[in-house]
Amino acid sequence: MTAVRATTMARASAVTAAACAAVLATALPSSAINSYNATPAPERTEVGALVATWDNDDDPATPDRVDWVCSGTMIDSDTFLTAAHCTTDWPDDVRFYVSLGQDVQAGLDAAAKAHPGDPTAQAEAVAVEGTAHTHPAYPGPASDTHDISVVELPADRLRARWTFTPAALPTAGQLGALGPRGLNTTAWTVAGYGTREALNGPGGQTHPGGGVRMKAPVSFDALNDAWVRLAMTAPQGNGGACYGDSGGPNFAVLGGRRVLAATTITGDTPCYATNVAYRLDTPGARAFLAPFVKLP
Template structure:
């Protein structure tokens, strides 16, 4: 590997690259055997594999479960195959860019549609941002390591940086001293860049000036993103990898009855269940069988139990099937007073969801140690009960009540404060409507323009509707 070229153009044997002509002739890097010069053997980047057709070798990248990105000058022979993750999969289609021209190497990009999806390897997304001069790149390919080399077939990696950016190509220069380049067999392979912490395919190895190591020219992938999306039927990943599978289980808490308590044969089981993507359903079981299921909050269950000791199990599931559990053991006494069904609360009553309130509105107030309490609509004229203050929401037609700011008769604040404090004593507290407070319905009441912290989070949870 005396040169720093990646033999990224692998399938070019049929193009007669060995002829190498004068020094100013641009030649495909991988007609028959191209490899990365001044690169090192590499076992990473599992989405990069070998593209073979009619005896020729190129490099290619899996960019979707059934979509492979390579160069248009690769794969002209019969029978296109892609080898990745220990599999050799036939291509059912080879789609060459309609404006590809072998003369001048214009639009040197093509897509292979595989006959079956690859499930053992995560595809790499393509770059959708404009590359920039000086941007570091990572070259990976199966080509040879020198102009007359015969060591293709080994995956190698090298580093370089973008020297020029043109409408449909990027280029990089030189090899040696830690810098690598492309060579025969690297054709079709990737030039990776990192965008927002995500590695994406920014270039497809196309050609270079002989001998290998002088320079490399790649087709700019972002310039063809719409075409790639179209011909892959949106199978190709764009810009960032798919979000990781949800693996966070819901949290479950049994609010009542309390563990070890005595209850009547008729009782209400109240459950608080939450999940970052939303609770799909909550199940209640005892005696080895599911007794009740709810798919919306509030999770209150009316149960009938026989006298004796019972263990009640609660399971909450999200859409991905993750589950959280909780249990409580109670003693059922036929003579105990039945647990009353809780009535919706009025302004200021504790709540967990909107259905706990007569108004169907439950507010979470960070100024009161994150307490949740029932709120209600208000106007400047009518005001609010118990010294509360009226706040705007994102809906100009709706205002809601909030408890007085800390230092004005409520809450806890190490800065002190009895009822005689003036508005603004606590700079992080909510301010009254006439003080310019704005709030967002269903999410958070934001602090006034001069405050930097959130003041009050208002959660509008209508009946039979859960927040996701």
């Protein structure tokens, strides 16, 4: 999970070196989050997939590629929260869309048949176009990479296609106030569209699946100034995040309420052990989000 932005094998190019060593993964978007202890999450309608169209040939006049690339969460009626490394290091003509569908890969497959050779029509068949806003200080130092981004969307078009309740954000310093003891007894859930943990095969390790909204339990491991580390080990009953889950939510039940406490950024390469997630209760995260959403 060193890289948690998803691509197809045809687009296996490296992203600019960023905090937490986030690089592009070679994945086969096709159901995921880690397969162990993971289940579908059709009820998590606020969780969505980031879809992109871009130019991948010598004619930049029109886009010729479309794919889902990351996960994220609606945090109000028109704001989709994701990771900065999901919205940077793209060709100049990239366009971003958001889908709140349960199976975005199946939707893209059907759209490819209905609109062959037309990536824009394929994206519009499954998603709503928006405007990305990346933290201006990304990539920052490892202590706080500022790996946070939002996509602003037309609320009326979202309402016409999906019904959802935006995720609740934490209050200022809420995770820090609870501390490791309080967070250790907290119920945590990660969600997203990413691939499964590594499988060994004749050609080496692969990460199958992806493109279906899934969820899995995780447990608290450690808290840093900008990060919360969550254990994904199967013997503890956990699942976890993997490639394509970047920007997706890590929910914590705080005071009996489900709160979007952090967003998935990185972790270990085979997606077996640790999810490193960006805290949303910090001054830096809140300062970035304040122009886009009403903070608690």
